[in-house]
Amino acid sequence: MVSADGFYRIVARFRTNSYKMALARALLAVEERERVPLVDLAEHVVASYYRHAVLYRLQESTNPRAVPVAVQVVQWATKQVVGDGDPPRRPPARLLRLAAREITEPQDSPADQSFFRYVLGAWSGDTRYPRNGGNDYFAFSRDEGWLEYSPEFASLIESQGETLKATVALSWASFLEKFNDSPKLVSKVSLNRPTRRIRKFADLFRDFPEVFEPDACWLCGAPLDWNDCSLDHLVPFTFQYGDDLWNLVPTHGACNSSKNDRIAPPAVIERTIRRNAVIWDTPAEALGRWSRDVAPSRDRFVDYLPEAVEKAQRAGFRVWQPA
Numbered sequence: 001m002v003s004a005d006g007f008y009r010i011v012a013r014f015r016t017n018s019y020k021m022a023l024a025r026a027l028l029a030v031e032e033r034e035r036v037p038l039v040d041l042a043e044h045v046v047a048s049y050y051r052h053a054v055l056y057r058l059q060e061s062t063n064p065r066a067v068p069v070a071v072q073v074v075q076w077a078t079k080q081v082v083g084d085g086d087p088p089r090r091p092p093a094r095l096l097r098l099a100a101r102e103i104t105e106p107q108d109s110p111a112d113q114s115f116f117r118y119v120l121g122a123w124s125g126d127t128r129y130p131r132n133g134g135n136d137y138f139a140f141s142r143d144e145g146w147l148e149y150s151p152e153f154a155s156l157i158e159s160q161g162e163t164l165k166a167t168v169a170l171s172w173a174s175f176l177e178k179f180n181d182s183p184k185l186v187s188k189v190s191l192n193r194p195t196r197r198i199r200k201f202a203d204l205f206r207d208f209p210e211v212f213e214p215d216a217c218w219l220c221g222a223p224l225d226w227n228d229c230s231l232d233h234l235v236p237f238t239f240q241y242g243d244d245l246w247n248l249v250p251t252h253g254a255c256n257s258s259k260n261d262r263i264a265p266p267a268v269i270e271r272t273i274r275r276n277a278v279i280w281d282t283p284a285e286a287l288g289r290w291s292r293d294v295a296p297s298r299d300r301f302v303d304y305l306p307e308a309v310e311k312a313q314r315a316g317f318r319v320w321q322p323a
């Protein structure tokens with residue numbers, strides 16, 4: 001029977017990787033809910049794994065040495081298209097197409113099995129890797145490369161699509177939190193961008209120059225003009241997924257871009273920990289309206305930075321080396 005409950009049970013019954021959740025999200029993302037080419041669904045799967053595994057460096061399997069084939073393909077395609085440079089926030093169309101083709105019908109990539117081989121049958125508990133078949137939710141043919149929504153599933157999506165999407169995001173986040181210590185997993189997985197506060201903090205930095213020392217760039221040390229001042233996240237935004245005062249320092253726009261989503265060098269981290277301790281010791285009256293932006297405990301405001309650096313490194317973020 002097709003129902004929101006049944007859908008939840010299928011999606012949440014994961015074992016070692018996130019394939020069923022990736023397929024579920026793709027099924028909900030496709031606009032035309034009739035017969036769709038598998039390769040179109042694959043583009044949505046690739047987009048999910050690009051965000052999770054490439055941008056956020058999340059592990060998608062309970063075993064760190066067994067990277068799921070679909071993730072390997074996305075990493076391979078990223079290397080083909082982007083090279084060793086920093087991955088852009090949005091995956092280029094060419095990358096999506098290349099990886100989608102490879103996870104549908106492997107040809108050039110290191111993968112020797114398709115994403116769909118296991119997951120289409122597994123949806124209904126069939127572990128025999130059928131090439132063609134179906135269940136209450138969809139019929140599929142890997143031979144001909146399509147999937148067709150059942151009318152019941154199409155109308156369930158029509159009426160409860162948003163609930164189903166939230167179901168997938170929560171299941172996926174709770175799966176990932178077992179073996180990732182990346183912050184804000186629910187926001188990352190449910191595609192919610194955090195509220196940005198950079199502009200607001202720029203005023204704070206200007207109001208308290210004796211604490212924030214915005215007259216020189218914290219990354220390169222050269223004089224910094226206020227008009228060229230940008231606030232850099234020492235622990236990359238793509239890891240921390242928020243604008244936290246304890247994580248921000250004034251830098252040149254160019255230094256900030258060049259560092260991109262790498263971690264600040266140890267000396268800058270040390271200096272910032274000292275600065276954060278000064279802010280923490282500043283009486284709330286002196287900080288005025290800004291006192292609300294200081295975290296509620298010393299633990300969370302001063303001691304958290306080195307901890308966050310360690311976690312980001314463990315996740316695979318590299319330390320920036322100035323040119």
Ligand SMILES: [Zn+2]
Nearest residue numbers: 217220252255
């Ligand atoms: Zn600089």
